[in-house]
Amino acid sequence: MNIYDLVVKNGNVVDVEQKIIKKANVGICKNKICTITDKNIKGNVEIDASGLIVSPGFIDIHGHVDGSIPCGKLSVLQGVTTTVGGNCGGGILDIKKFFDEQDNRGFFINQAQLIGHSFRLREAVGIGDPYISATKRQIEIMSDLLKKSFQDGAIGLSFGIEYAPGSSRDEIMTLSSIAEKYDKIVAIHTNVNNPNDLSSLKDAIDISEETGVEVLVSHFVYQYGTGIMTEALEMMDRARDRGLRVSADSGMYTAFSTFIGSTIYDEQYMKKFGWKFEDLLVATGKYKGKRLTRDTYEELRKYSKEESVICFTGIEDEIYEALAKEYVILSSDIGPSPTGRTSEGHPQNAGTFPRFFRKMVREKKILSLLEAVEKCTLSPANRLGLTNKGRMKVGADADIVVFDIDTISDKAQFPDIGEPDAKPEGISTVVVNGKLVVSEGDLILNSMPGKCIRDLPACTIW
Ligand SMILES: [Zn+2]
Structure with a gap:
């Protein structure tokens, strides 16, 4: 019996191309999906995805x-x-x-x-x-x-x-x-x-x-x-x-959010849209979580142009x-x-x-x-035009997320209410190029298997 590098077992696997969700085991060799099967398979690492969604x-x-x-x-x-x-x-x-x-x-x-x-x-x-x-x-x-x-x-x-x-x-x-x-x-x-x-x-x-x-x-x-x-x-x-x-x-x-120094926050622009200073929430820096005033607007535009404002x-x-x-x-x-x-x-x-x-x-x-x-x-x-990503099929890149559709939830809040970077719930496993990066909902530090996608033209034009 083949031993795969990683196996995601018993999950509800979403095949977006065929438009079906089926219970299956996904076997990964190196950075590719190499089998999707209802047969029992073995892996050096096995993730139990019973009751969970296994998606690209x-x-x-x-x-x-x-x-x-x-x-x-x-x-x-x-x-x-x-x-x-x-x-x-x-x-x-x-x-x-x-x-x-x-x-x-x-x-x-x-x-x-x-x-x-x-x-x-x-x-x-x-x-x-x-x-x-x-x-x-x-x-x-x-x-x-x-x-x-x-x-x-x-x-x-x-x-x-x-x-x-x-x-x-x-x-x-x-x-x-x-x-x-x-x-x-x-x-x-x-x-x-x-x-x-x-x-x-x-x-x-x-x-x-x-x-x-x-x-x-x-x-x-x-x-x-x-x-x-x-x-x-x-x-x-x-x-x-x-x-x-x-x-x-x-x-x-x-x-939306952008930097305070941008043209979008020029006074003439804000006037056109009828935005008042109190419509704008500072998202970063020393005024984080506060609405703008004329004074803080002028201060940030002058000295802290990069701060984000919502x-x-x-x-x-x-x-x-x-x-x-x-x-x-x-x-x-x-x-x-x-x-x-x-x-x-x-x-x-x-x-x-x-x-x-x-x-x-x-x-x-x-x-x-x-x-x-x-x-x-x-x-x-x-x-x-990424033919090896975003799909669950043999030969595709092994980029996979496992989540619970009954519990998946965002916890992030606007900075005047709570934590803007709070970790979500219900996403237990994330695999990138065949390597675990999120396991049991937590980031595995130093796991950096991501690659830059070089979309090279078929030939040099002109
Ligand atoms: Zn934009």
């Missing part, structure tokens, strides 16, 4: 982990085995160096990276002012940097137009066309111009229409969960009916409305605290995935377990 590891398609150790821990404790960094126009520019460093040191989970336009590429060509457009020459240099990043294995391009409102159509379309040529995805944090305006969504759809590239609209509820969700989804439906490759990702919270802006039901759509993928928007401190930040960093299963499957019964698992596994894998 979750893929977090929208995050800002970018090698942050605290974010890596919070991700894997939620069942995430692959995260996509470099969203919203940020992240890392020298992807080759980053991948080498991460793989040398090791990381809890797998990381794929987008190349960010609105901070990184613009910075690299010397644009300091977010309100101005790039020149022709600057667009050329950004284009070369982007091509090099794709050749080094970046998985796509990201825009954060709200952080660089001066970005020109030429700039956006030229870079998106390059992404299309390399068969990469474009993720876009849209530039919401005023509270009830959907023109920013049209601009995002136009990118796909004009260049043919696959577009993923970022944190959809943060952008349109303000009373216009139905109309926003109708626009997406119509675009998809026309054959455009557009989809979206979304989290489980109505309040803005309460959305409508809860619009989260569920968005995530009920088959083309909306679950994402956390996780980001590190500027100082690396723990016990601060947004509860999305620790709570998104368990909250999704608790709310949408167990309590509200909006999605079946299979549909919910698909949104965290196969759907993001397909969007990203």
Whole structure:
């Protein structure tokens, strides 16, 4: 009888491709799934998953982990085995160096990276002012940097137009066309111009229409969960009916978080949306858990631009409305605290995935377990072109999460109420590339089997 490296026994195994859940034993050899069987099998390590769900590891398609150790821990404790960094126009520019460093040191989970336009590429060509457009020459240099990043294995391009409102159509379309040529995805944090305006969504759809590239609209509820969700989804439906490759990702919270120095917290911007200082909750630093005042706003904008501030802006039901759509993928928007401190930040960093299963499957019964698992596994894998992840089949990468659908719960709270990084309940085992990283609900320190995903083009284009 074969002895496998690791066996997950007697669980309810979710096969998202076949759309079935069946009782089975999963045998892992090295970093791959090598059998899924109802026969009794033996392993050097055996995990009893009786009564539990055995799912492909979750893929977090929208995050800002970018090698942050605290974010890596919070991700894997939620069942995430692959995260996509470099969203919203940020992240890392020298992807080759980053991948080498991460793989040398090791990381809890797998990381794929987008190349960010609105901070990184613009910075690299010397644009300091977010309100101005790039020149022709600057667009050329950004284009070369982007091509090099794709050749080094970046998985796509990201825009954060709200952080660089001066970005020109030429700039956006030229870079998106390059992404299309390399068969990469474009993720876009849209530039919401005023509270009830959907023109920013049209601009995002136009990118796909004009260049043919696959577009993923970022944190959809943060952008349109303000009373216009139905109309926003109708626009997406119509675009998809026309054959455009557009989809979206979304989290489980109505309040977004970003750094206080960003354009989003410019006074003219806040005025446009009618946000008052008391709508804004400081998530990190010395004012953590306090609402802003004119004085603290001015102090932070001047001296502590990196501190995270949460803005309460959305409508809860619009989260569920968005995530009920088959083309909306679950994402956390996780980001590190500027100082690396723990016990601060947004509860999305620790709570998104368990909250999704608790709310949408167990309590509200909006999605079946299979549909919910698909949104965290196969759907993001397909969007990203990852054929060995997000699925439970022989030969797939052994990224697995074991959880209890009857108890899975988020414990993270907003920082004025409780612990934003509280560990969830009901997620007992997480396996990354065949190695245990979470066992009996606890992180195994120094277990860092995560790998960077180098999405290398089939051949060098141009
Ligand atoms: Zn964003």
